Amino acid sequence: MSPSAETVVDARGVRRVFDRAVLDGVDLQLKQGDFVALLGPSGTGKTTLLRILAGLDAADDGQVLVPRKRSVVFQEPRLIPARRVWRNVVLGSRNPRRDRKKAVTALTEVGLAAKSDAWPLTLSGGEAQRVALARALVTEPGLLLLDEPFAALDALTRIKMHDLVAELIQRHNPAVLLVTHDVDEAILLSDRILILADGSIDVDVAVDFEKPRRRSDPRFIELRTHLLERLGVS
């Protein structure tokens, strides 16, 4: 099977060994516009896989094909405190001053145009995470990697962020890999859910009912029960 034209991520037989094989032959294909959530208990290699796709870590074995333009939103905003907000947004730019307008546009999308000149340490946790999101989208990436980006937010901010992320991803249409251990979040946002267990992808289910999804929907409840069972919770 060769990757078709619209395939943006093609990972095959990915292995990564620390004291044990955390990833032991993972296969993952993503097309443009796919929104895939990766679930799994702590220590199952979710973040390791994400870091390999980001290019922050190298696989020991296997082949990985990813878009050159890719970005990551981490659990922490990871803004540079010594750079103003708009400078953080165009952090990777070859010519930040020229791209200032782009930065402000991206900040407008996350509702933070007014904070363009602020210092990161003056932002709230939710605001900082929105800046991180603007920074991730400003380059129009082919692949957006989200490493538990909502985990550190308070419950109310998290709900708002879910909506914002869903809306922005629809507009920019990158392939998305969301690493999370929140089953509800995965069902709310993604089109396909994977569970990583014992070094390989154990469960691969499509979430095929329409968005926006409600937690009270019987299909939602059924899928959640199924996933929690596979995660060994219920």
Add this chain to the structure above:
Amino acid sequence: MTTSELVPPPVKKAGPALESLTARGRQGRLRNVTRTWRGRVLRIAVPVGLIVLWQLSSVLGWADEFTLPPPSRIIAAYQELWANGDIQAALPISLKRAGTGLAIGVSLGLVLGLFAGLWKIGEEIFDAPLQMLRTIPFIAVVPLFITWFGIGETPKLVLIAAATIFPMYLNTYHGVRGVDKKLIESGQTFGLRGWRLAARVILPTALPAALTGLRYAAGVSLLALVLAEQINAREGIGYLVNNANQNQRPDIVIAGILIYALLGIVVDVLMRVAEHFALPWRPRVAIG
């Protein structure tokens, strides 16, 4: 009675289970105000009291004026030094010495610190020798410097430079190495490598540490200045002090020492102001 009974467990004399916590009340608030004012008054009153005591010691004849000249004599000494033009001549020379030595030491420390911080090879070459040299007290090398560089201006500058390299090097190196790895990763994620990664992520984040190094170095430069000016100085504050010592003028000696102290305060305040303007992103950088 010989019948044995079950002994009940000793009951601790229990107080009431509930305790009433008193509100601060009017009196308590008043006490807080009194405490604040007590603090303010004592902070000023104690130093002033000590100076008055010092003055009294000579008025009442507790201390010999030659051993410990009173504050009034020291003020008179300043007037004398000013009228002769001695201070105006000495101060710029001492400041220039400290400044030149500091500039040399700080530049070297900064370059070495950046080199060792940013490049593994730099660390491998420079860190071990600098860490070894750092343990030598710079006071101990004075005789050696006199043998090597004579008694002119050179050994003084070399001494000040040598003393200031280390605080600058150590703080810069640790500042660069201490940049959160997560921030570096986030830069790498957005395609920053090499020089751009250093300029946009590492150096600005390491700047506070480098400025701390600069502040320490500035303080050390004054220490080294005092020492350097003991080496046969022919001009400068140290010369004034040594000369006064030989002429048995303890008032001028104390006046000179106080000038050194004042320089220390001025340098520290200047450094804090510089930090305030160089690090606008840090919340609440206090001045003074």
